[in-house]
Amino acid sequence: PSPPHIPPPRHSRGISDDWPGYSLDLFTYPQHYYEDLDYVLIPHGIIVDRTECLAKGIMQDIGDNNIVVLCVLKGGYKFCADLVEHIKTLIRNSERSISVKVDFVRLKSYHNDQSTQDMQIIGGDDLSKLTGKDIIGTGRTMKALLNNIDKYKPKMIKVASLLVKRTSQPDGYRPDYYGFEIPNLFVVGYALDYNEHFRDLNHICVINDNGKGKYEV
Numbered sequence: 001p002s003p004p005h006i007p008p009p010r011h012s013r014g015i016s017d018d019w020p021g022y023s024l025d026l027f028t029y030p031q032h033y034y035e036d037l038d039y040v041l042i043p044h045g046i047i048v049d050r051t052e053c054l055a056k057g058i059m060q061d062i063g064d065n066n067i068v069v070l071c072v073l074k075g076g077y078k079f080c081a082d083l084v085e086h087i088k089t090l091i092r093n094s095e096r097s098i099s100v101k102v103d104f105v106r107l108k109s110y111h112n113d114q115s116t117q118d119m120q121i122i123g124g125d126d127l128s129k130l131t132g133k134d135i136i137g138t139g140r141t142m143k144a145l146l147n148n149i150d151k152y153k154p155k156m157i158k159v160a161s162l163l164v165k166r167t168s169q170p171d172g173y174r175p176d177y178y179g180f181e182i183p184n185l186f187v188v189g190y191a192l193d194y195n196e197h198f199r200d201l202n203h204i205c206v207i208n209d210n211g212k213g214k215y216e217v
Contacts, residue, residue: 013050014181015041017166021206029201036211041187042180042204047162048082050179054160055086057177059094065156066099072145073106074199078191079162079179105145143173163187163204186212 021039029037067087071080084102091098142159149157159175165184188194188211189201197215198207 013179015183017183019183024205027203029203029205033198033201033211036198036208036214037188038206038208040203040205041182041185042190044190044202047079047179047190047204051079051082051162052086054177054179055083055090058083058158058160059087059090061158062098062156064096064098067101068154069100069102070145070149071102071104072142073104075192076161077104083160142175162190 160177188198
């Protein structure tokens, strides 16, 4: 049976399951990946535009509160960096005085292209500093991290993710802000990796079987 319809939040864009993507011939990308990709799912320019829209939505909701951005490494670093830059630009062009601080954690849950049940939380400065703060989390895997953060009683937690995958799991996590809802595909690029490869790809692409086999561990 089809999963129940979940209305998207107000800052989202859906990509349908039958979307054929963009031909790789329309883009430049590293030559060492020429035989490893099926198509471009989301070009870099569209990613940048959506990230700016998300930053505007966040600033509308956050009020005059100072912000601590908790970036989930490694796949979230480019989205986080671009999002923070857009937020800082909006602050500079406003009359509000809001500080933005950034910290980093790493969540590891994938073996090759399969998500595992074991979640590791690595790094991060002293998370007790988050007590009473407004937190914006960015990343793909958030449930375990949110449970860990919540015990420090931050004033507010908002989660921003560039991508949300459509799955048949009714308990799938939905962030407060996301750029694109995509089919349940394994995608790479824009810092999203397959066994540490493809982070140097600017566009978000669908990896093919040849690429999976070449970089499998």
